Amino acid sequence: MLHRIYHAKVPYQLYVEEGHKKMPRKFLDEKTYGEAIQAFVVVCADVVPINRKRKTFYLAKRSSKPFRGWWELGGRIFAGEPEDVAIGRITKRETGLELPTKRFTLIRQNRYFCKDRQQEPQDVGCDSLVFHYVVELSEEELQTASSNLDENEYEQVGLQEFDRQRIVSEYVSEAILDLYDTAFP
Numbered sequence: 001m002l003h004r005i006y007h008a009k010v011p012y013q014l015y016v017e018e019g020h021k022k023m024p025r026k027f028l029d030e031k032t033y034g035e036a037i038q039a040f041v042v043v044c045a046d047v048v049p050i051n052r053k054r055k056t057f058y059l060a061k062r063s064s065k066p067f068r069g070w071w072e073l074g075g076r077i078f079a080g081e082p083e084d085v086a087i088g089r090i091t092k093r094e095t096g097l098e099l100p101t102k103r104f105t106l107i108r109q110n111r112y113f114c115k116d117r118q119q120e121p122q123d124v125g126c127d128s129l130v131f132h133y134v135v136e137l138s139e140e141e142l143q144t145a146s147s148n149l150d151e152n153e154y155e156q157v158g159l160q161e162f163d164r165q166r167i168v169s170e171y172v173s174e175a176i177l178d179l180y181d182t183a184f185p
Contacts, residue, residue: 012109012131014082023080037126041111045087046074047104047133048179049142049159055184057167058142058159059176060149066114066126070162070172072179073145074130083131091135095145104133108182110175134183 028036049058059070073094077086084101092098112128137145146158162170164184167177 012106020080023078025078034124038124042126042128043077043083044074044128044130045077045083045090045133046072046130047087047091047135048072048176048183049137049145050134050183051161052136054161055163057162057176057180057183058137058145059162059172060159061155061157062153063155064153065116065122066112067173070160070167070170070176072132072176077131087131087133094149096148097137097141097145099135104135106131106133108132108179110178112175132179132182 050056051058057072060073062068062071073091075086075090075093077083081089083106084104087104088099088101091104110130110132112130113125114128115125116122142159149156149158162172162180164177164180166172167180
């Protein structure tokens with residue numbers, strides 16, 4: 001279970017030094033990655049599909065660590081990759097939808113200290129800084145996204161609609177409730 005340690009809304013700005021070059025992607029084997037996350041904060045971008053009119057979130061039921069249960073979609077940002085580019089790439093990987101970056105709205109950043117993770121060594125845990133986005137999807141896009149969720153990461157129940165009452169009544173993580181309250185003040 002995640003617990004909020006403190007609550008602060010911090011404005012975010014990206015600064016890029018002139019002459020910055022694109023960083024090549026580097027893949028690490030599981031052992032090396034496990035060691036790396038003990039030394040560095042993992043930076044991620046996550047997205048919650050929403051319906052603004054109904055004030056609802058669409059959550060997926062994760063079957064892998066961390067964050068088992070109802071959660072948003074997301075993943076790791078690559079070194080040198082702007083988060084608005086990352087959220088488009090991650091959304092395409094998670095849902096099969098290729099969406100323009102202007103459709104995503106950054107609503108918040110959170111920091112998570114998790115006790116374990118899916119990959120070995122599982123007991124290492126992780127420290128993640130997450131850029132949280134929302135995106136409004138059409139009914140057709142929601143169906144496409146639901147049918148493309150990775151069966152190794154999510155239970156095959158598709159994206160489910162949650163209003164605030166359902167988030168509370170189903171004991172969804174406090175972190176998701178906080179995101180909901182940020183998206184729909």
